[in-house]
Amino acid sequence: MARSADTPPLDYPLTSKAALEPPEEWAGLREGCPVARVTLPSGDEATLLTRYDDVRAALSDPRLSREGLASPDAARVAAGDTAGIFASPMARALNDEGHERWRRMVGRWFTARRMSALRPGMEELTARLIGRMREHGGPADLVAHLAFPLPVLVICSMLGVPESDRDAFKGWSDTFLNTTRYTKAETEAAHRDFAAYMSGLVDAKRAAPGDDLLSHLLAGADSEGEPMSEAGLVATGQALLLAGHETTAGFIAMMTAHLLSDRTRWERLVADPSLVRRSVEELLRFDPNGSGFGMLRYVHEDTEFSGGTVPRGTTVVCSMAAANRDERAWQDAAAMDLDRSPNPHLAFGVGPHSCLGQPLARTELQAVLTVLLRELPTLRLAVDPRELRRHEGLLTSPLRELPVTW
Amino acid sequence: MKITVDQEKCCGAGQCVLIAPEVFDQRDEDGIVVLLDAAPPTALHGDVRESAEVCPTAAIEVAQEE
Numbered sequence A: 001m002a003r004s005a006d007t008p009p010l011d012y013p014l015t016s017k018a019a020l021e022p023p024e025e026w027a028g029l030r031e032g033c034p035v036a037r038v039t040l041p042s043g044d045e046a047t048l049l050t051r052y053d054d055v056r057a058a059l060s061d062p063r064l065s066r067e068g069l070a071s072p073d074a075a076r077v078a079a080g081d082t083a084g085i086f087a088s089p090m091a092r093a094l095n096d097e098g099h100e101r102w103r104r105m106v107g108r109w110f111t112a113r114r115m116s117a118l119r120p121g122m123e124e125l126t127a128r129l130i131g132r133m134r135e136h137g138g139p140a141d142l143v144a145h146l147a148f149p150l151p152v153l154v155i156c157s158m159l160g161v162p163e164s165d166r167d168a169f170k171g172w173s174d175t176f177l178n179t180t181r182y183t184k185a186e187t188e189a190a191h192r193d194f195a196a197y198m199s200g201l202v203d204a205k206r207a208a209p210g211d212d213l214l215s216h217l218l219a220g221a222d223s224e225g226e227p228m229s230e231a232g233l234v235a236t237g238q239a240l241l242l243a244g245h246e247t248t249a250g251f252i253a254m255m256t257a258h259l260l261s262d263r264t265r266w267e268r269l270v271a272d273p274s275l276v277r278r279s280v281e282e283l284l285r286f287d288p289n290g291s292g293f294g295m296l297r298y299v300h301e302d303t304e305f306s307g308g309t310v311p312r313g314t315t316v317v318c319s320m321a322a323a324n325r326d327e328r329a330w331q332d333a334a335a336m337d338l339d340r341s342p343n344p345h346l347a348f349g350v351g352p353h354s355c356l357g358q359p360l361a362r363t364e365l366q367a368v369l370t371v372l373l374r375e376l377p378t379l380r381l382a383v384d385p386r387e388l389r390r391h392e393g394l395l396t397s398p399l400r401e402l403p404v405t406w
Numbered sequence B: 001m002k003i004t005v006d007q008e009k010c011c012g013a014g015q016c017v018l019i020a021p022e023v024f025d026q027r028d029e030d031g032i033v034v035l036l037d038a039a040p041p042t043a044l045h046g047d048v049r050e051s052a053e054v055c056p057t058a059a060i061e062v063a064q065e066e
């Protein structure tokens, strides 16, 4: 499928026929049109990258930036979306802290060692949620019982949100994520209430510090001894909830669906749980919904990719999920290989902006899968995998429900 | 095997520590990588190579010697 400069741009995002399958266009794009013109839902034009080497290069190249997406000529994703989340008060507060400085201050809380220390707590929470799903009896929806509630509970305990406030927390998160179910006014009110709540929580931690992320950030400082601002602390709490909830929830459900859609995969893991770590990485690579839409970057200087030069002023969409299936980069790219190693997939991005929460996400995904295999070894899908439906979300498209039984 | 890490490049993603905790650690103050063992025993070479390949900022370099 060679597409020339005068072929009309493709409508983006691309869709696939079934929830667990990649869009049909990917292979042709990677082969014949690795630098493709696309039209975003806003009507703006952008350039889609689908090859592994190109996506990797674009995400790490300093000639491209995420901050540039605030430029007046950058493409917008949706109509009426004024640069979206990148221009929100939250994003501004974080930029004011300085990206690298902010990452280092927050990153210390996300070290692999800290994550391992949190793992028993995650396993306990998972077991409790599975226990409730058992009481409910099969078939049950794994999204509602496990995938959706777990990540927000984990973030609450990291931030030190008291048990009694967790329902409110979940409510805000729901409102932020359900862009279709709530009005713009409702969403804005939720953002305001949430910011006010976070600011109260920061004050409470200042008065009575605990062993949690907010207390540690309050007490901490950067290498110059400068502490994080109040606005920065509130924005950090918001950012962690927003960046970590939907992504992780969506992936817990997808990961389980991929394993159960061909039950020999599940059985192999039940028999040998030591495969969990590598399997999680392979599932992150394999899932075509992965990071959904892809990541946007603004091109500040003409940049060469394998399919040609992308001029300055272009907005590129880096499809990590398409790159993760690139036959040039992976042996048997279309096959799920639970032993694949090394597995330098791009589900968390790469470079200085790559996912800050990846050690948390990895630990959480490994914990959930380990407990699921142990508690429900007979788990199976209660519907045909072709019947699984996704939300028609703009940036991510998680499963609506995952009916399972055991 | 001789390992070097670039602390300027490292973004603290902790991948290396999750895979090879005997060889890599992260600084308490900012999560940046620290090398615990620049010449680990053969049994760990596979894990070290895997860490280097998956590091999101290519901050780990492995030189092979006899």
Ligand code: HEM
Residues within 6 Å of the ligand: A059, A066, A103, A155, A239, A240, A241, A243, A244, A245, A247, A248, A251, A290, A291, A295, A296, A347, A348, A349, A350, A352, A353, A354, A355, A356, A357, A358, A360, A361
């Ligand atoms: C399976 C789960 C997850 C996936 C697939 C995922 C994916 C990503 C991706 C692709 C990026 C890169 C954005 C870019 O290049 O512009 C990112 C950034 C980020 N993620 Fe995640 N993420 C996940 C879970 C989490 C969790 C649990 C947290 C924290 C609680 C988190 C916090 C962040 C933050 C703060 C950033 C921004 C980093 C920066 O700008 O330096 N993520 N994530």
Ligand code: SF4
Residues within 6 Å of the ligand: B005, B009, B010, B011, B012, B013, B014, B015, B016, B017, B024, B026, B031, B032, B033, B051, B054, B055, B056, B057, B058, B059, B060
């Ligand atoms: S994997 Fe790379 S970026 Fe992550 S901590 Fe190790 S050296 Fe740093």
